[in-house]
Amino acid sequence: MTNEIRTTRRLRAWHEGRPLPRGEKVNVHVGDDDEVLCLSFVRMGGESLPWGVAVGHPHQEPRIFTVPDPRDRDMVADMMVEVGKVLLEHFGHPSFASDEDEAMTMYEFRQIWVPGVSHLELLHSIAFAYARTAWERPEVEVLRALGNLANCLFVEAQRPGQQTVVVAPHALTTAFDFPSSPVRQAHLGHLLAWMGREKSRESRLRAATEAENLSVATTLDPEFERTRLESLVERWNAPPRDQRTAKGKRVARDIDNVVAEQLRHRHALVVRTIDVLRRDTRGANPGLAELVRIGTTKFARLWWDQVVRERSANPDERPYWPGLRGDNNARQAAFAYQQRVASSRQALHSLVHGDRTLQEEELQRGHGVRAKVVAVEAGGARWTLVYDFPSLPDIKVGGSMAIAGAPKMQVRVMAVSNSDRTIVVAPNWSAPKNSTGPLAKRAGDPTWRGRQLILIEDFPVHFTESSSYRILDKTESGFDILDHFRHSIATEIVEPIDGGDE
């Protein structure tokens, strides 16, 4: 049903000839400029580490870092040391504060914005390359710290509802329905072109199609790479290795110009996305504040606490850095799965009460009812309601529901009859819950009778979370399918057999 909702909305957007707001509110948190760092990469075809990086707060000239040939691991590492310092400072790593007096004493919320999923994946490659490196080279500790931060950001990015790592096209498609195929919607330039000033559907479509010709992924368009960079890179590599830096100043600058132009384009698109969302008159969903608070705690546990442990150098309090390869065994996978279910329920729980469109989506999924109170009995301990939508809700006796817009006003389902569309519920409050507004009434107030309410399934977030910890504590999960796959996969990073790329 949810997929069908998006299909019909896409058709409506096509009919209107422009992106249509999705939801009553913007359901993505956009931090203040100093909380946000925009990060864009460019990499050479076939390579897994950057050729260049643009990093900066929105509305500031980004800092651009490039190397002449990213196949030179030393040069890339030198560059990533500098990039690492910027990123680590942004996230408040105590060892990298430019002003010691202003160093964070506890983790404060920070965001990074990237132009697409491939940029997020590159963060993960950076983690693989540096988090556990045994390389003996100057400032290797910066590379390790960068690798661990990059991995934590990558891990956090997988958690539903998190607001720390924002993939710009995802932010736009969360806020709008676009009149183009979902496979095209990964391209940030394409999406923003649909939002341009053109007057008609045809001209917007033309602009969006043209925008796709400019790559915004980490890789460059192969033809562009061939015509603009191949000969420059060849020229850079012509002298013997130890003479390249001295002899190749000019060609290095030329390469930098080309790569930087690509990086600036990606950076500018991310900043435009931020501006579009900030200017949106719908305003942010108030529930985002809760997601930011939860995300701050989660990321502090994932990354900051480990940084603190690492700095304490206490052998009893070693840091526990998350693995690079994903879940190591079935038990961990089950734990991670339950955690994600809990997070996605939490995200919906936080947002649904602040956005009527999300409430409607929940009703269409059958996760709630629109119903009229027909009886208030036993001093408000029992209500009878008749629902008119959906025709077959997914409500369980014993389950809990909340009045849309008032998450704390919950009712327990006592009986359901699909034949005459009635449900009997027990409100969990007696005295008024809210001090003002139409809901500021005790449960026994007779004026509830005749009111139409939207009741949304209340999500057992804590139950799901605690069941995930129960799975983690067990040596055997109790589920056949998980115990069947108990053998673990390789977790160690095998040091490269012979490292050189030359």
Next chain:
Amino acid sequence: MNPVPVPLPANRRDTRRRFEQWVKHPGCGANLVSAVHNVKMGAVARRENPSAPKEGQSSFALARGRRFEAGLVADNGERLLRAMSARQMFDRPDPHFLDFRISINGGPLADIDDAIAHTEKFLQVLARDRSFEGVVSSATLRIPKGVMLPEATLIIDALAVTMVDGRPTISVGEIKTYADRGGHTSKSDLAHARAQMGLYVHALALVLEQLDLADDIVLSLQGFLVLTHPGSNSPAVRVGEDLRYQAERARKGFELMEAAASEMSDLVGDDDGEGSTSLFDMVLAAPTSFADACLSFCERAPTCYAKAVANGDGAVLGDDVDRFLNGLSLRRADELLGGARPRNDVERDFLRRMKNPLDGVS
């Protein structure tokens, strides 16, 4: 840097490329004609529209791929064997290595026919003499029944041979330069590599059957991937890739392709995927059917997309919209959403499904 090995002969992977191209969008007539007759879509796209952008792969990526593969098999496959041994793929400490690459790829064999003959001979010897445990680089197969014209030739990057319960067991391996990021390795890249390996398993099964060796040599349904460590050129071997369903997919795919191509002429393009004007005309004249999949592989996608927009084809908004419209054109859907009166049940049904079910519920 090491000199970059010369490019592979253009037809080296043609069978595989053509089969995979067809599988990506079997519903398109032009795609079938292009795959069966070996006419590259890029060439067709540029004939159709001379300013069509050239896609293809990054030249840096291609060079790296060649260098990586060449580095693995250099010095009697030392790096490859070491990486595979590190994953306990062999019982013996000194696994063997055989190089069936052809001379144009830096190998010792003269040409593809030579490589096919060597591979067949190797399999026959392996069935009797069980002392070989190790790797064969570029084992080359000719699929006996060939819907691909003129024949189906496949080259397996690495074929591992081990002894299981005293019987020789062969498993296919694919070499790729992308980074192994554990459980986060690109799903589409992995799916692509597994599909290729499934095709090899299917082809090996046919060849073993044809050589009457199916009872002597066990064909493993688990393959392995040789990828790179992120940020380095060192190999990372992933074992235990389940290929059961991929092999079955290949078997079914070949059958379907054969059926679809049975009526076609036996003309075929040359090794570069170029061909006579009549071949291009055949591809251009064949019916197209734009879909989401086109964007990921076909160089005619921009033209077919523009055509689909002009024809009011719902697929321009995605495959799901195409299905949702149930035969209605996008143009007609537009009119109906603009207030036009529905003319039949399909149009009434469309408007009913477009309605927000919460509107007007009493």
